[in-house]
Structures are given as C-alpha cells and as structure tokens.
Amino acid sequence: MLPALKLRVSPKAETILRGGHPWLFADSLRDQNRPGSVGELAIIYDRKDEFLGLGLFDPAGPIRVRMLHTGKPQKLDRAWWQQRLAATLDRRRGLFDAQTNGYRLCNGESDGWPGLVLDRYDSTLVLKIYTLVWLPRLDEIVTLIAEQVPHDRLILRLSRNIQEAAAPFTDGQVVRGTPVNGPVVFLESGLRFEVDGVRGQKTGFYLDQRENRRLVESLSAGRHVLNAFSFSGGFSLYAARGGAVAVTDLDISEHAIASANRNFALNSALSRCRHESLKADAFDWLVAAPARSFDLIILDPPSLAKREAERPAAIRAYGRLARRAIELLRPNGVLVACSCSAHVSTIEFLEAVRKSAAQAGRPFKELRTTGHAPDHPATFPEANYLKAIYLSVAG
Ligand code: SAH
Numbered sequence: 001m002l003p004a005l006k007l008r009v010s011p012k013a014e015t016i017l018r019g020g021h022p023w024l025f026a027d028s029l030r031d032q033n034r035p036g037s038v039g040e041l042a043i044i045y046d047r048k049d050e051f052l053g054l055g056l057f058d059p060a061g062p063i064r065v066r067m068l069h070t071g072k073p074q075k076l077d078r079a080w081w082q083q084r085l086a087a088t089l090d091r092r093r094g095l096f097d098a099q100t101n102g103y104r105l106c107n108g109e110s111d112g113w114p115g116l117v118l119d120r121y122d123s124t125l126v127l128k129i130y131t132l133v134w135l136p137r138l139d140e141i142v143t144l145i146a147e148q149v150p151h152d153r154l155i156l157r158l159s160r161n162i163q164e165a166a167a168p169f170t171d172g173q174v175v176r177g178t179p180v181n182g183p184v185v186f187l188e189s190g191l192r193f194e195v196d197g198v199r200g201q202k203t204g205f206y207l208d209q210r211e212n213r214r215l216v217e218s219l220s221a222g223r224h225v226l227n228a229f230s231f232s233g234g235f236s237l238y239a240a241r242g243g244a245v246a247v248t249d250l251d252i253s254e255h256a257i258a259s260a261n262r263n264f265a266l267n268s269a270l271s272r273c274r275h276e277s278l279k280a281d282a283f284d285w286l287v288a289a290p291a292r293s294f295d296l297i298i299l300d301p302p303s304l305a306k307r308e309a310e311r312p313a314a315i316r317a318y319g320r321l322a323r324r325a326i327e328l329l330r331p332n333g334v335l336v337a338c339s340c341s342a343h344v345s346t347i348e349f350l351e352a353v354r355k356s357a358a359q360a361g362r363p364f365k366e367l368r369t370t371g372h373a374p375d376h377p378a379t380f381p382e383a384n385y386l387k388a389i390y391l392s393v394a395g
Contacts, residue, residue, distance in 0.1 A: 233260030
C-alpha cells in the first residue's frame, strides 16, 4: 500500500488554514512526499512538522487541497462523515415550515463540504459537484445522504468545467431512485414552482433569493412591477401575491420566460394580477425603454464578473443598470438591486448603486441592504457573493 499523502505548506498558508479557510493553493505547497491522485486524502503538516489538517487532493487544480478538517489529528471514518452530514442538516432545522419544501441542505465549503452542494425540491434531491475530488467518493456520499435524507430520487449535476473529465458520470444523471418523468414541483413560502433539476441553471432554481422575494412581496401592494432578469418568475409570483396590479417579466431566455409563464399557471390564485413577459436583453431594453414607468423594479442579473479581470466593468454595469432603473421609477417607487458576483465586494456594489442613485438626481432613501439566506451560509470571504440594496425615490 502507498504511504499516506503528506504535504507541507508555507507559513502564510498555515495561518490562513488555521483561521478556517477551506482552500490550499498550489503555490503555497512547500513539500510533498509523493504524487497524489484526484480526491485522495491529503495530510497537511505545519513548518514544525505538526499535524495541521486533512483535505481532498486535486493534482491539477490551482486549489490543490480542499480542506475537510483542521485542528487535532482525526480519523475520517464512516462515523465522522455521518456526523458531518448530521451537523449540516441540523443547521437548517427550524428554518422552514411545511410551506417551504425547496431549500439548500448543504452549501459547499461553508458547511464543511468544499465544492459540494445539495438542494432539496420536495422529494427530489439535486447534488451538484464543482470539483472532481468528490467523484471517487460519490457512492459513499450518496449512501450517506440516503441514510439521513428521505427522498424519491437524487439527481447528479456537474459544473461545466468538470463534465468531460467526470465520465462515466454525466450531468443530470439520476444516481438514485426513480427517473424524472415530468417537471418537479415544490413549494416556496406556499407558492408552487416547477424546477428543471436535470438541466436548469444552478440546481434548477435560485433558492438563494427566497428572503429577498419575501421582502418584495411585502412591498408590492398596488404596484406596477418590473422583474428584470426574471428567470422562472420567482420575484414576480411573490409580487403578485403581495397585491401587485401588474408584473412584467424581462429575460433574454425563451426557456426562462416559458418557465415563468408555467409558474404563474401553477398558482391560479394569482390570476387577478396582470402578467406580461418580455423576451429581450435587459441592458438594451432598459436603455431603449419605451414610455414606461414602474413602482417597483427588481434587477437580478447573472454574475457580471466571472473573473477578477471583469470586476471594474461589472461595477460600471451595476451602476448603469441601477441608474436607468431609477429613471424609470414612478414617484415613491422602489428599486431592488442585487449582485451575485463574488468578485465584486459588497461595498463596491452598494457604492456603485448609491452613486448611480445620486447621479439620477432624484431624492432617494435607502431602505435596507441584505446578504445571504440562512440556508446559504458564507463562512469565508470568497463565499460571500450575494448582496442586495433597496432604495425608494421620493419624487
Ligand atoms: N431573479 C431570478 C434569478 C435570475 S438569474 C430568480 O429569482 O429566480 C439571471 C437571469 O438573467 C437568467 O434567467 C438569464 O436568462 C437572464 N439573463 C442573462 N443575461 C441577460 C440579459 N442580458 N438580459 C436579460 N436577461 C438576461
């Protein structure tokens, strides 16, 4: 049998790992006793040769090890994994009642499962893997999940960058339980949504926006609402239930528009709200916007900075979007501007929107800012991607 894989790291990395950061970068490695394979357990030592932690090894990635444990030496046996999953599930206990059966059960690094996400949509589970290091343990993980989370089926999703190397696993494969035959419908705050767990964006739904949707519902009575970057209409259904007079969905994707229309049909009690869907590029549409105005505008674009280099352009784009939206607001109108770009910090985003609001030349009031949903904890800086700001304009 091969000797255990042992790594020694730079003093700086040592401090960072001891502080609880889950990533060990390749350029922080000082010493390695032998080549390691994908997903192999690596033992990390500090400069005094004392045990520092354990993680999953990735021979090719810039993130060379994803940490599972730091502190005292520990055996990662079956009981340890069972306990880790139980603690993850426990963090959600009491967060949701029977009106919400779609939520995140495991949020990757921030729950101690680096690069692994588990979402529940009623009795369908979607397991999304963002790194190859989990694949050698996939059977074990699926069994573990089955022991603690009852479900009818478990769908495996693979992030685009690992799909090719993950063979024979395929993106959207049902790895446990019954095949998917028809849309999966689940409840969020009592509203019914369909989700495409096999092909949809993320794991099929933006579960991270639930709390912002609830706030939007509370701001919608009697309002004309524009939901820009609407995807499957999440914000729109809440607005309709909150008493909006009319809701306009705006998205560039035909699939997204069709799915939002089906979600409205699934909630027939909302039919008193006028609902229209526009398939258009939201940047262009907002600039060229015909003589239209709204009482409430939601801006929830996709990540505008996928890389660090795109950060300055993304900040400008957030500013442009906010500026244009504010111009389209009626007196006493409200803007809800969101960013899911991890490369744009909370303060950069908030300042860009505040600056735009000031430039628009209308007196405005900041109502609130929000961050991560409770089932999407963020325990280290890079995990902190979601931020939103609510503004109201006076006249
Ligand atoms: N607010 C949604 C999630 C938005 S995800 C929710 O609560 O579920 C981002 C959406 O923006 C996707 O549906 C994508 O199709 C859409 N999109 C991306 N680029 C766009 C563009 N330039 N104009 C309009 N929509 C766009």
